[in-house]
Amino acid sequence: MANNTMLINFKPNPSFLGRLNGSTKVPLFAVVLTAVLMSFDIRIIAPILLLSSVALSTLKPNKTILKASMIFFVVLNVINIILFWLVDPNVGSFYLGGDRTPLFNVGNMVLTQESLWYLSVRFIKIFTSFMVSLVFIFSITPSQLAAGLASLKVPPKIAAIISLTFRFIPDLANDFQLMKISLQARGLELDASKVNPLERLKRNITLLIPFLLTSFNRVEVVANALDLRGFGHQKKRTYYVEEPPTLADKLMKGLTWLCLFGVMSYVIYMNTLAPTQDMWAFWK
Amino acid sequence: MKTAKLILGEWNTKTIVGVALGAALFGVLMVFGGITVFTNTRLTTAFLVPVVVGALFGPLPAAVSAGLGNVVADFIGAWGYWFDWSVGNAVLGFFIGLLPVYGAIITKGKFNLIHAIIFVITGFVGNVVAFGLVTPLVTLALYGGELNITLAQAWAAGISNSVVLVVGGLPLLFALARVYASSTNLTKE
Structure with missing residues (x-):
């Protein structure tokens, strides 16, 4: 994909x-x-x-x-x-x-x-x-998902975890694609016709470790942004998307x-x- | 008291975001980062994620991100919903995430050979408990007759997860400890 x-x-x-x-x-x-x-x-x-x-x-x-x-x-x-x-x-x-x-x-x-x-x-x-x-x-x-879960009496923090999970998926997929392209530009061969499958798998795994490490860098940024907006201060909250x-x-x-x-x-x-x-x- | 806190983790905003990120990574890797080894069982790199979540936030956050990540993977992965495996993966995530409890405080750059050995042992025990005990029990409760296939899958999952944890998890932990050790920049004299 x-x-x-x-x-x-x-x-x-x-x-x-x-x-x-x-x-x-x-x-x-x-x-x-x-x-x-x-x-x-x-x-x-x-x-x-x-x-x-x-x-x-x-x-x-x-x-x-x-x-x-x-x-x-x-x-x-x-x-x-x-x-x-x-x-x-x-x-x-x-x-x-x-x-x-x-x-x-x-x-x-x-x-x-x-x-x-x-x-x-x-x-x-x-x-x-x-x-x-x-x-x-x-x-x-993702916002509607959080609102919907909250309407089922799911605590807002858990609703936030689930909706953030879905919100992160496209970002992570994009990041991985970018990292792959940039490492290929530096000479990492991942082409199916040039490298055998086992070697390709191994190279993909070596790609994964820096990807995992950098992904968690964004935790701080997102958490600060949420804190600045008063996330989790009260037990209950309303949702902007809920009409x-x-x-x-x-x-x-x-x-x-x-x-x-x-x-x-x-x-x-x-x-x-x-x-x-x-x-x-x-x-x- | 302190151990209890280490096990449960501190559920502040950072943990919430970290768990959500871990679940998303787990889901994406489970779907796109693996190869099928058996029916509905994949050699997946996803179990590297609870390693990181556990190192940063503790066992319970690691368990939640593995379990929720499995549900997300079922959601986008087109192989149907298997909540018994989500529970099993959460249990394994918990065992893997025990890192800070036995003193491997990665965020302070602490990870040595003894920690590595304990990590391998807990990973092995976790696989046995998660897929040899918990998953079959939940399968029995939820899906009734599919126990035969679950037991066969458990072998495949346990072996492939152990391989991934040793081959991928250990280098990842050493790398992570190095990153944090260099950022603290202080040496004991």
């Missing part, structure tokens, strides 16, 4: 989601993400995937970044899924009541219908959680409560009344 600065926004996105308050977006994201993570039920995950795709398209994210992250996602997760299957070829049977329906052989290993289903659902689930994260990250600014809720905010808040109710009833049902904890599959 050549330009990481595009990943975190400092100005609110002009779309519908971008204009919502931080205190609306953060709880909504938390509830939707919980809904994705709580189960391996494709009937819950698929609609969220659809909705988050629509939401992502309204945000009009930078195309090259989106493409790069999609390629990154697919390569990484296909490798992960294959390794997962190699470690435990019968993983699906565990989640689907112990059935084992062989589909075909790969070498001397058997791919079962259950494992194929489980691994596909797992892939879709991780993809959905990634899409939800992308929607969140493209629609929020009076609009109709859209109220509607989305209602939706969040509805989703929360759904998530909670699902969790309670699955842990008490449900006849089986097995995951849902279309043939059962």
Whole structure:
């Protein structure tokens, strides 16, 4: 990724989601993400995937970044899924009541219908959680994130740590890029066609130590700037970006409560009344 | 009393900014500064970050920046959310960050061979506790059946982290101690 600065926004996105308050977006994201993570039920995950795709398209994210992250996602997760299957070829049977329906052989290993289903659902689930994260990250600014966390009764200091973390990412990526370029200008060869991968890795690590040391120099500057503005003097604070809720905010808040109710009833049902904890599959 | 303060760290503005910076660095390095060695497990340089945070602010700040950094990495890293590993990484961050507690006060340029040996041992113990004990327990509580894969991942993570800590962490600590020693500029006569 050549330009990481595009990943975190400092100005609110002009779309519908971008204009919502931080205190609306953060709880909504938390509830939707919980809904994705709580189960391996494709009937819950698929609609969220659809909705988050629509939401992502309204945000009009930078195309090259989106493409790069999609390629990154697919390569990484296909490798992960294959390794997962190699470690435990019968993983699906565990989640689907112990059935084992062989589909075909790969070498001397058997791919079962259950494992194929489980691994596909797992892939879709991780993809959905990634899409939800992308929607969140493209629609929020670090200040809105802090305001949203504070509205969830997170102490302002912790909210500040989390929002500063996101605020630092583009700066650090820029710094690393600059340091790399300047050391290359002084003759450090990092070109993939000229240095073998192991040597390149080693040189990247030697680059890392000065990068880490200089990064922490900025702590003092930022901390002084915060202190000068009276950071942390009181237990409570307000946020400049937090505006009076609009109709859209109220509607989305209602939706969040509805989703929360759904998530909670699902969790309670699955842990008490449900006849089986097995995951849902279309043939059962 | 003094040890308790060393362990918890002093949560002033500087620590808050340092922890946030550490978490951001940890997240970025975990995503972009490593190679995959096993399913969802990477040989990552990220564990050099809690080394610095621990040296400057103490164990608890190091733990927070490692744990939060892992959540950030999950956020931008496209491999799904694994909070069991965030907890495990926080525990390892705590062990790595114990530096000031056993007398390796880097900010005063104090880091010698004995400190280095203790650092390697705590790093090893930290890996065993974090990935051999804490992570599997949290996995069991949060994700139920995925214990087999977690145990296999734990081996890969423990070994690759230990390698990174010894190969990268030690030179980093010596460099850091040198930087601070030269800035104090005073010698005992």
